[in-house]
Amino acid sequence: MKRRKIIMTGGGSAGHVTPNLALVPKLLELGYEVQYIGTKDGIESSIIKEARIKYHIISSGKLRRYFDIKNFTDPFRVIKGVFDAISIMRREKPNVVFSKGGFVSVPVVIAAHFCRIPAIAHESDMTPGLANRLAVPYCTKVCVTFPESINNIKGNKAVLTGTPIRKELLKGNKDIGLEICGFRNLSKPVLFVIGGSLGARVINETLRSCLDEILSNYNIIHICGKGNIDKNLDKKNGYVQFEYVSEELPHLMNAADLVISRAGANSIFELLALRKPNILIPLSKKSSRGDQILNAQSFKKNGYSLVIEEEQLNPKSLIKSIDELSENRKKYIKAMSESPVKNGVDNIIEVIEKYGKSL
Template sequence: MKKRKIIMTGGGSAGHVTPNLALVPKLIELGYEIQYIGTKDGIERSIIKNANIKYNAISSGKLRRYFDIKNFTDPFKVLKGVVEAIRIIKKEKPNVVFSKGGFVSVPVVIAAHFCRVPAIAHESDMTPGLANRLAAPYCTKVCVTFPESIQHIKGNKAVLTGTPIRRELLNGKKIIGIKLCKFSDLSKPILFVIGGSLGAKVINDTIRSCLDLLLRHYNVIHICGKGNLDVALNNKEGYAEFEYVNEELPHLMNAADFVISRAGANVIFELLTLRKPNILIPLSKKSSRGDQILNAASFEKNGYSLVIEEENLNDQLIINSLEKLSTDKKIYIDAMTNSPIKNGVDNIIDIIVKYSTDN
């Protein structure tokens, strides 16, 4: 039997890459040869190379919702990326292309369409991002995470699958997480704070502003983003600060009793899967298209999360919200335990297999 081949794509942030990695172990088990198409200097390159997956680089312009002089030149980069992706696809002859979004995915999905290779996309957020909106007409199917998302995908292409969760996240060890942080007072619960792969200044600043008060009641793990470490806090008892974590993340998340996070779809579904009582601080509409606000509202409505709007964030609100989260901890855990939303790996793999077999 001829070995099936898949080309994966997605980039611009870790959130457009790590869900692809969640599918890799199952694809390998099924005998797929896996390659990746990304940009020459995007975050996806180092992540994919560390996973020992063959990486193909193409040109790609950034997709912007605001005026920038580069908006006049970047379309030509996208066209160049399409040509480069067509060349790669014709050479490698994949059975299927899988896209996780981000600006690099658009030329790859368009190229797959021209090469008559089925393209499956995945949208994590409730409403499609710009890249997936542009790519959707060229896709065979679009996997979605929220039931509400189906209405936003035209052409009967949407399939409700949930979002893929990495195996290693489910296998994290609390004791390893505690050792990584060198916490000495284990009588205090652990608060895990993360603002996304690039960090979040408003969250970092607020946590540091009320850190002494937090440390009276919690051990604190703080993922602050690249270049955002505060060396003055290095030796603070009960406080562990990291720029970015990869292999350590499953252990740190499993060590956590409570979590403060942005509301990107990947991380909130990881929190749901791990049943971690959480406070979500979605990115405001001033600096986003509002997808995190919708994600957070859905989780709050279903009883999985407590939400603080970024504009209202302050020290006292953090403290009060954590007190409420602690008091109602069992209520949040029970709601997450009873959630009908499950790990989407198997559902997405079924779609990939169906269309790569038909091809």
């Protein structure tokens, strides 16, 4: 079998990195050599290096929707990043580039275009993010998760594939998860709270303001984000907190009976795959482009999720929603079990194979 090479990219948050890892086992099985392009200090650096994938560093600026003095200097970093990526492409000669989005992906996709290397992107959300909007003109095809997304990608480039789910996530062990947490009272159901890899301050604060009341009925696993551990709560019975989890995540997710989460597409499709009754708290339009609101509305419409808008989040609404979710958990599990949405790994690999073979 002739050895082929793929360079992957994506960064800024775990949601732009971990879906790439879901594709890696299948790519290796098909004979691909897998490499990755990211930034020096981005979250992708530690995640990819931990996975023992060859990692290349380029310069990249952050794409902001708000005023910042760095908006005047970062375009030059992006331009430098394009030349960095071109150098890597010419040296490594990949058959195909796969991008999961995030600001680091823009110079990589542009470089692939200039080097005449097919570039496949994946957009998880219903509408493309700023990075993918900038990258689409340079892409060969764009894999999308929601059927509604096809019309949002110009140039007849969209392919409906679904989102890739890591096999490891589906193989979690509930007993291992409970052992990691060390809960004393195992008769109480487990509430899993996650605000994304970067944490969610408003969710953290609201949960902790009514923690004792929730703990009277639930054990709580809280992924609170880097720097958000509250050491004063370390000895609180039935409550465990983590900044971020990686290898433990499948076990912790399997241990969960109910989940509270942001509404990033990767996260919610993982919840769907695991059939976990959930409350989604999408980022508000004040702090995002509104993509999570659209994602959450879609899941609510299909009966997969209960939704609390961030502006409506307070201790009272949170407790009320947890009780409602618990009472109707079988209804949500049934709706998710009947979902036609499948793991997108094979569909995405098919697109990569089609265009990767062309070189």
